[in-house]
Amino acid sequence: MREVLSCLRQLQKVDLEMLEIVKIRDTFPAKVRDLEKQLASEQSKLAKTQASFDTIHDERTEKHNKFKEDDERLKKWERRLNESKNAREASALAREIDAHKRLNQELEEEVLKLMEQEELEKASLTSFESTIQEIEEKLAKERAVCEEKLGDLNQQIAVFESDRQQYVEQLPKPLLRRYEGVKRARGGLAVVEVRNGCCTGCNMRLRPQLHNTVLKGKSLETCPGCKRMLYHQEEGAADAS
Numbered sequence: 001m002r003e004v005l006s007c008l009r010q011l012q013k014v015d016l017e018m019l020e021i022v023k024i025r026d027t028f029p030a031k032v033r034d035l036e037k038q039l040a041s042e043q044s045k046l047a048k049t050q051a052s053f054d055t056i057h058d059e060r061t062e063k064h065n066k067f068k069e070d071d072e073r074l075k076k077w078e079r080r081l082n083e084s085k086n087a088r089e090a091s092a093l094a095r096e097i098d099a100h101k102r103l104n105q106e107l108e109e110e111v112l113k114l115m116e117q118e119e120l121e122k123a124s125l126t127s128f129e130s131t132i133q134e135i136e137e138k139l140a141k142e143r144a145v146c147e148e149k150l151g152d153l154n155q156q157i158a159v160f161e162s163d164r165q166q167y168v169e170q171l172p173k174p175l176l177r178r179y180e181g182v183k184r185a186r187g188g189l190a191v192v193e194v195r196n197g198c199c200t201g202c203n204m205r206l207r208p209q210l211h212n213t214v215l216k217g218k219s220l221e222t223c224p225g226c227k228r229m230l231y232h233q234e235e236g237a238a239d240a241s
């Protein structure tokens, strides 16, 4: 039984080390995913700003064209007024010109306001574009790092896999299944030490009888609280875990 327990503890040790590597390995794709999300968000902001810019630009162009047409018409009327010999016609024309000048002035102000808005949108567009470029550069680097690290880490994991195989072969199949089941259910930790009468997996104090059985180390006992397999580390003995 001591050999089985020792083998289980070795297997647990390899599995915990492997779990750490797997955790590290999984942070790399997470960084890439995070950057991809950021990129998508900035691209959608850029698209919205572009649409808004286009709308303002179209409106500004339309109003500007109308302003130019009206301005031409005003000039024509002013020429006619200068050439007019008829006093009644001249005064009617002068009133018309005044009214249209006011309208055209308002139109010109609107065009200027739209130009200012357009400038602002243009500035946001430039800023989004440079943010996107930054993210794309980071993403390309992170993808390269990720690929390289993943290669390294997968190699390490492969070494652990072959390491654990020697312990797996030494353990009876039903025990191995039990170990794997507890490991899955308990965050990777299936074999724990009993210290000062307590399970170090869940801190539950064991009944004295169970504690004594674990101390003897002649059978494989389970913690009633967390179902993990228990062992006792003898004083002065080399720690296997």
Ligand SMILES: [Zn+2]
Pocket (backbone or CB within 6 Å): 199, 200, 201, 202, 203, 204, 223, 224, 225, 226, 227, 228
């Ligand atoms: Zn426990």
